[in-house]
Amino acid sequence: LNEKPEAVLGLATGSTPLGLYAELARLCAAGELSFAKCTTFNLDEYIGLDGTHDQSYRYFMNKNLFEKVDVRMEATHVPSGAVKSDEEAEQYDAQIKAAGGIDLQLLGIGNNGHIGFNEPADTFVYGCHIVNLTQSTIQANRRFFDSEDDVPRQAISLGIGSIMNARRILLLATGADKAEAIRNAVYGDINPRTQASILRTHSNVIFLLDKAAAGLL
Ligand code: PGA
Numbered sequence: 001l002n003e004k005p006e007a008v009l010g011l012a013t014g015s016t017p018l019g020l021y022a023e024l025a026r027l028c029a030a031g032e033l034s035f036a037k038c039t040t041f042n043l044d045e046y047i048g049l050d051g052t053h054d055q056s057y058r059y060f061m062n063k064n065l066f067e068k069v070d071v072r073m074e075a076t077h078v079p080s081g082a083v084k085s086d087e088e089a090e091q092y093d094a095q096i097k098a099a100g101g102i103d104l105q106l107l108g109i110g111n112n113g114h115i116g117f118n119e120p121a122d123t124f125v126y127g128c129h130i131v132n133l134t135q136s137t138i139q140a141n142r143r144f145f146d147s148e149d150d151v152p153r154q155a156i157s158l159g160i161g162s163i164m165n166a167r168r169i170l171l172l173a174t175g176a177d178k179a180e181a182i183r184n185a186v187y188g189d190i191n192p193r194t195q196a197s198i199l200r201t202h203s204n205v206i207f208l209l210d211k212a213a214a215g216l217l
Helices: 018-029 057-064 093-097 135-146 160-164 176-185 195-201
Strands: 008-011 038-042 042-044 104-107 129-132 154-157 168-173 206-209
Touching: 018 057, 018 093, 018 176, 038 057, 038 093, 057 176, 129 195, 160 176, 168 176, 176 195
Parallel strands: 008 038, 008 104, 104 168, 168 206
Antiparallel strands: 042 154, 129 154
């Protein structure tokens, strides 16, 4: 942001980026950083949750970052949990393109190697689309809901093509739960069963790991 104040940022939710968001808020409050000219696009959202639901990713972003920094709310974008078809979902890709494309895409990684909500599959999906969540993701996210039944079964997610179009990618992972996914992404076959493995073909990607997440490398 200091190098390019009008940057287009691709942002992620989950527990992993919380420390980063707290630090960005601190820097912004200290006057060392400004979001005033940037545009943001989030990776994903649950289908069926609107932005006022406390487990929606719009709500998460507002509370953990947007309300704590000087970003213009109208310059923040989270995919709509109300879309009904992939054709509708793809309009989000068009919005990103119209904004000039993503300069820096922040990613977490799922225990199963997913990025965004691109779950293990037989293919990589290019564009923004509706995803059926796997049982492993539903269980991993269950901790945020009253019961497993309350976890949405579908999400809207940027596709792998949309993510790979970003000029730079920064993937963060912490904790031993992520070690196997990181090993598969870094050393395994480039294969949609571990969606993050495709990142090795990107020309400007950094995996930033703690010792536990890097434990199997
Ligand atoms: P987490 O989720 O940061 O809560 O571990 C990451 C992800 O599922 O992509």
